[in-house]
Amino acid sequence: MVRVEHITKQFSMRHDHSLKELVFSALQRKKLADTFTALHDIDVTVHAGETVGLIGFNGSGKSTLLKTISGVLFPDRGRVLLRGRVAGLIEVGAGFHPDLSGRENVYLNGAILGMSREQIDEKFDEIVAFSEIEEFIDTDVKYYSSGMFLRLAFSVAVHTEPDIFLVDEILSVGDEPFQKKCLARIRELQHAGRTMVIVSHELEMLERLCTRILVLRKGQIIFDGDPVEAVATLRATS
Numbered sequence: 001m002v003r004v005e006h007i008t009k010q011f012s013m014r015h016d017h018s019l020k021e022l023v024f025s026a027l028q029r030k031k032l033a034d035t036f037t038a039l040h041d042i043d044v045t046v047h048a049g050e051t052v053g054l055i056g057f058n059g060s061g062k063s064t065l066l067k068t069i070s071g072v073l074f075p076d077r078g079r080v081l082l083r084g085r086v087a088g089l090i091e092v093g094a095g096f097h098p099d100l101s102g103r104e105n106v107y108l109n110g111a112i113l114g115m116s117r118e119q120i121d122e123k124f125d126e127i128v129a130f131s132e133i134e135e136f137i138d139t140d141v142k143y144y145s146s147g148m149f150l151r152l153a154f155s156v157a158v159h160t161e162p163d164i165f166l167v168d169e170i171l172s173v174g175d176e177p178f179q180k181k182c183l184a185r186i187r188e189l190q191h192a193g194r195t196m197v198i199v200s201h202e203l204e205m206l207e208r209l210c211t212r213i214l215v216l217r218k219g220q221i222i223f224d225g226d227p228v229e230a231v232a233t234l235r236a237t238s
């Protein structure tokens with residue numbers, strides 16, 4: 001379903017070096033590091049129907065990997081092969097326009113995620129009902145709270161009925177009732193045989209939800225397998 005083949009992703013560091021740094025590096029004949037390897041030779045396959053968790057400390061490369069799978073970023077080496085339609089909730093509000101109302105953004109975001117106008121018309125009421133922000137649907141989203149943003153974004157994403165659902169650390173923004181509702185929805189997708197990759201720092205939640213967890217450390221996979229062991233592995237890492 002998702003085949004990640006030996007992916008390496010580097011970023012260029014665009015910081016300005018001070019004159020002092022430049023002089024020192026010249027004196028020491030040392031090259032100043034100008035690239036940073038965020039993902040190092042990642043090779044992983046996610047099978048249809050699996051719910052895979054992705055855990056690791058801040059900056060370990062989780063979001064970069066998810067963005068590479070969704071096609072937002074291109075790897076420098078390796079490639080990603082996908083079978084099916086991907087819908088990702090990579091960042092809260094990605095694909096939302098601040099100067100448009102909630103209603104307009106549902107259409108914009110739905111279109112970005114590959115829905116036709118008719119499909120969105122058909123699902124519109126359901127999307128709004130799930131988000132529970134009916135009252136504010138005609139307000140510009142720049143006036144939304146972060147939780148309201150999340151509610152609408154999550155609601156659009158789950159209603160696109162993706163084959164592969166990518167979720168990046170978003171559930172924590174919602175309040176407890178909405179988190180429960182999202183989890184229930186994720187379980188429904190699980191039972192319907194959808195494939196999911198979920199990034200979160202809520203380790204207990206992932207332990208319960210996932211069939212398998214990958215642990216990333218400094219851009220490399222250091223564990224791939226049983227959820228309980230994965231969480232223990234991360235906790236034993238420093």
Ligand SMILES: Nc1ncnc2c1ncn2[C@@H]1O[C@H](COP(=O)(O)OP(=O)(O)OP(=O)(O)O)[C@@H](O)[C@H]1O
Nearest residue numbers: 011012036038056057058059060061062063064065
């Ligand atoms: N566009 C970019 N340009 C430069 N560096 C980047 C870029 N995107 C990510 N990085 C770097 O890549 C590394 C991995 O970042 P990433 O966002 O994937 O981490 P993460 O595991 O999602 O962390 P978090 O738990 O904080 O969300 C970080 O060091 C980050 O600074």
Ligand SMILES: [Mg+2]
Nearest residue numbers: 062063064169
């Ligand atoms: Mg991240």
